[in-house]
Amino acid sequence: MIITETIDEVKEHVKEWKKAGYSIGLVPTMGYLHEGHASLIKKAVAENDKVIVSDFVNPIQFGANEDLATYPRDFEADCKLCDRLGADLIFHPEPTEMYGDTFFSHVGVDTLSKGLCGKSRPTHFNGVCTVVTKLFNIAEADRAYFGEKDFQQLAIVRKMVSDLNYNIEIIGCPIIREKDGLAKSSRNTYLNQAERSAALILHKALTKGEEMVRSGEKSAKKVIAAIKEIIESEPLAKIDYVELVDSEKLQPVETIEGPILTALAVYIGKTRLIDNFFVDSLA
DSSP, rough: EEEEHHHHHHHHHHHHHTTTTOOOOEEESSSSHHHHHHHHHHHHHHHHHHHEEOHHHHHGSSTTSSTTTTTTOOOOHOOOOOOOOSSEEOOOOHHHHOOOOOOOOOOOOOOTTTTHHHHOOTTTHHHHHHHHHHHHHHHOOSEEEEEEGGGGHHHHHHHHHHTTTTSSSEEOOOOOOOOTTTTTTTTGOOOHHHHHHTTTHHHHHHHHHHHHHHTTBBHHHHHHHHHHHHHHHHHHHHEEEEEEEHHHHHHHHSOOSSSEEEEEEEEEEEEEEEEEEEOOOOO
């Protein structure tokens, strides 16, 4: 497996692979890889001749008071995982390699980025779209793989690709969970033992909400209220948001009629966790 920190070296390998007719898969990550990331890499390896994994804690998607400095990192473990799973190249640049000293550009998607996580993290998705755009241009991949746990991010990237005519296929991959239901996340490492137990309330609440939707409940207000009631029963949990939105524009709905996303962000202690469920079709 190739390990590189430079854009030029990635481009050199991509040029050789393209010349040989190889298809390329890209898995954008911020490192500290877990089983959720592994599922993306496995799918990319299965569907492409060559796979690039980016391992980059992107500073421009963090707000002023967020956890950029403390975000978990273990590049040695990341390399071992990528190598074991069959990735061909891991791209691990420094921020100066990606943005230099005078970076003035950004990419953003309106509407989809305003609600859900965008309310409390107003600059986050511009940072995501900008780094993803750069990675698409550097890797020239045929396909890129994103987890459905970050459903808003996935929807925004898909819209950006559609609106701006990128020549890349975006593949969404299912949420990977712990045996007890907690969604895999690099930020789970922040949780102490009591908080880790308390965090199970997210999955419990979403399971109740999904049962209501699939059983025919049409009132978004009732579903949201039931989810909030369960979360609020946990003393260590503080709700950022619980929302039920249409799955395309991510706008709130009152009546559940078509494909919907129910998403939440909850603080467990000081750690902000997100989770969701998606219902594509109703009986």
